[in-house]
Amino acid sequence: MKSTKLALFGLLAAGAAFGADVIVIPGDPPGQGFNDPTPATPVGGNPGTTVGQQALNVFQRAANIWGQKLVSKQPILIISFFTPLSCNATSGVLGAAGANWYFANLPAANGGQELVPNTWYPAALAEKLTRVDATTEADPTDAFEIFSLFNSQLGQPGCLTGNGWYYGLDNNEPANRIDLLAVVLHEFGHGLGFSLGVTSANTGARNVFPAIWEYNMLDTATGKKWIDMTNAERAASARRDGALVWTGKQVTNTIPSVLDFQITIDTSTLRVPAQQSTLGPPLESRPRGTLVAPNDGGGVSLLDGCEPFPAAANIAGNFVLVSRGTCTFLQKALNAQNAGAAAVIIANNAAGVLNIGGTNPAVVIPILGITQADGAALRASAPLDARLGRDPLTRIGTTGGYARLYAPTTFAGGSSVSHWDTSLAPNMLMEPFSTPSIGSRVQNPADLSVNLLKDIGW
Ligand SMILES: [Ca+2]
Ligand SMILES: [Ca+2]
Ligand SMILES: [Zn+2]
Structure with missing residues (x-):
């Protein structure tokens, strides 16, 4: 046999x-x-x-x-x-x-x-x-x-x-x-x-030799590659959210045909990176308007957008900022939409840019997710003139032009380092969480996984 x-x-x-x-x-x-x-x-x-x-x-x-x-x-x-x-x-x-x-x-x-x-x-x-x-x-x-x-x-x-x-x-x-x-x-x-392999992502320790991945792993915060780091430096780099990137040529050259443009919220003093949610329609052109942060009708928090907005709130035609929490993203979007908002911006209540998935045909205005800190900064100066749109020079999920690897501040055993970061869009096959949108794509124009394998010799 x-x-x-x-x-x-x-x-x-x-x-x-x-x-x-x-x-x-x-x-x-x-x-x-x-x-x-x-x-x-x-x-x-x-x-x-x-x-x-x-x-x-x-x-x-x-x-x-x-x-x-x-x-x-x-x-x-x-x-x-x-x-x-x-x-x-x-x-x-x-x-x-x-x-x-x-x-x-x-x-x-x-x-x-x-x-x-x-x-x-x-x-x-x-x-x-x-x-x-x-x-x-x-x-x-x-x-x-x-x-x-x-x-x-x-x-x-x-x-x-x-x-x-x-x-x-x-x-x-x-x-x-x-x-x-x-x-x-x-x-x-x-x-x-598609894995760091023998080197420990958690401790940075090697088994005598480095892994082939280390030649293409760069920490943009320190400018060092993993191949040149000490164990302690690798362990720190594995936890530097947004800074750990893949520098291989196959991936980097393919980014423009795979990743979406970075969406930003621009004011006279701030450029805030945002993640476009699939729950609402995509942004068209670069809408300009007034960003407002009104109180809602009550509940756990006046800032969460979970209750309908009072008639006196200045919402019609404006971009409405609310905070994550208490109710669903859909509920927040519909409350803003029902009050006539042109778009809704939801600030995270945890680390990172808020990335809202799902789809719902009832939502007809764009939804953007931002970080908690950026939400606080925008809220502090609202109402203010703002422009929503894509940054033609930056692709989402990249730092310094390179695709980010998954490096959350709190190390996630089995997930950290050996995946793409969740900020890449569209979603990649090799992100750490299963999402229905991934399907069975393993090559550009929809994905970067084969490109990464080519960078290590495939
Ligand atoms: Ca509320
Ligand atoms: Ca064999
Ligand atoms: Zn995996």
């Missing part, structure tokens, strides 16, 4: 001059995960008739999507399991994946390319570059390039209760389902090399 498989891989690899063979190996025991015999109705283009078959179809589709974007003469084997992962009723880990091996100083053969010396590479990339089947040489019983785990408890009581996996292949999941294809694509991205 095994030799038949190896021969088949050899044939496939020989035929794949453009692309890579990415092959899912189900690892679950009988009756579970990929072997779950529970009958299922075909859904969203997935013809499987058992839960297990449908899951495998999704995984192989994700593998094929990546395989079309990457080139390697070595097959990429992904051992995959469904297993219980950390979870509670309202949030949980959907999946996890990574390189099954890392290699450094692996000599090239068969016309392959030498690795950067004394540097860790994820297995699939090391094999692509060197053209050596290093995993089989390392351990023929564990020759997988990538391992991946997905949460088998999803939707069960106590684990994102009621939110099971969606097994369709069309990214068209209903409201109470999570798109397995998008999650698997994301996790396979980590396994292929």
Whole structure:
């Protein structure tokens, strides 16, 4: 059985001059995960008739999507399991994946390319570059390039209760389902090399050698690259929100065709960065008007916009500033809209620029999110003349022209550093949180993940 498989891989690899063979190996025991015999109705283009078959179809589709974007003469084997992962009723880990091996100083053969010396590479990339089947040489019983785990408890009581996996292949999941294809694509991205890898993001410590990522990681606050930092400097940089960026040429040159323009609120003295919400329509042109910060009709706070505005409030035709909290963003938007506002600006009550997702056809005025500090500054001088619009020189989610990596002030194990920052827009496949808008894009014009992989050698 095994030799038949190896021969088949050899044939496939020989035929794949453009692309890579990415092959899912189900690892679950009988009756579970990929072997779950529970009958299922075909859904969203997935013809499987058992839960297990449908899951495998999704995984192989994700593998094929990546395989079309990457080139390697070595097959990429992904051992995959469904297993219980950390979870509670309202949030949980959907999946996890990574390189099954890392290699450094692996000599090239068969016309392959030498690795950067004394540097860790994820297995699939090391094999692509060197053209050596290093995993089989390392351990023929564990020759997988990538391992991946997905949460088998999803939707069960106590684990994102009621939110099971969606097994369709069309990214068209209903409201109470999570798109397995998008999650698997994301996790396979980590396994292929979208990950800092061996170096600890938390402590900055290396395992003897640096990771290949460190050559392209820059802290714009200190001007230092990770490759040149001490452990303490790397650990600090991992927590410097907005300052940690990716400097690779493939990503940086592709930013203008992928990321939206930065939206700003300009007054005579301030330029405030804002995030346009998908909940309202996009800004058209660069509207100019009066920014007001009126009291609402009562409740927990007069500044939250959760109650209808009194008739005497100066709102009609103006940009209305309110604070986050107490009620939904939709409620705030509708209260401002019903009073005749031209746009609503919502100031955060936590760190960062407020990024409001979702869609609702009832909202017909633009909604912008800003930071808590900028909200306080604008409120202090309201009413004032303001202009809303895009900054033609800056793309959203960038610092100094480079795309930001996720580096929240409070370190998030498993998320910090090895993802794009959440401020990039449109949302990227490799942001740390699953959102329905991501779909199955892995390449520009909609995404930067393949570009980052190319920057490390893919
Ligand atoms: Ca191999
Ligand atoms: Ca209120
Ligand atoms: Zn991730």
